[in-house]
Amino acid sequence: QLQLQESGPGLVKPSETLSLSCSVSGGSITTGTYFWGWIRQPPGKGLEWIGSMYYRGYTYYNPSLKSRVTISVDTSKNQLSLKVTSVTAADTAVYYCARGPVVRDGAPGFFQDWGQGTLVTVSS
C-alpha cells in the first residue's frame, strides 16, 4: 500500500523559502511510469497544481509559480521535495504531494495517490 507523508515547517516568514519533503513508503519513487507532484489548497479555497516530476528528471511547473518553485527527487531517500522562494501570505495553504500515471505525450494527468497534506502558514 503506497503511502505519502508530507513534512516541513508549519510557519514560514514572508520573503523566506518554503521547503517541504514528501516521504514515500510502500513503493519506490523510481518504479513504473509515474509522475510525482505537488498541489496546494489555500484555506477554504480550491486546488492549485504546483508542478510534477518524473524521477528521470522531466519536470513540469505551473507557469504562475515557475519562477519561484523547484521540485526534486532524492531516490536514495525515496523522497520528493518542494521549494518555494520569496513566499508571501498568498502562499499560505495546505500542500499535498501526490502520484499519478504518466499519460499521453509523457505528461502528468491525474493523481491517484495523495498524502494527507501539511498546512504551511506564511506570517511574520
Next chain:
Amino acid sequence: DIQMTQSPSSLSASVGDRVTITCQASHHSSNYLNWYQQKPGKAPKLLIYDASNLETGVPSRFSGSGYGTDFTFTISSLQPEDIATYYCQQYENLPLTFGGGTKVEIK
C-alpha cells in the same frame, strides 16, 4: 490556461436523490477530465478519470460523462457518506487546472 467552471457551487439534496454536477472547460479538453471527492480535512480522492472511467474501488453510484468542453458528474443515489466537495480537473493542456468545486450537502 484552460479555465474549468463548475456548477453549481453548492447544492443540498436528500438521501437517495440523483445529484448532477457540471464542469465546463474554456477550451476543448477531449476526454481528459477527472473528478475528485474531498471530505473536510482530508486529501482529495480520485473518483473518475478520462471523463467516464471509474477508479478502482469507487462505488458504482458515481459516474461521469462528456467530451470536449462539457462534462457531467452524477451520483445516482446520494448517500450520507457522499457529503463532500467535488472538483473537476483537466489535463488536455498544462498547467493542470481544477474547477472551483461543488459542495454537496444533505437536505
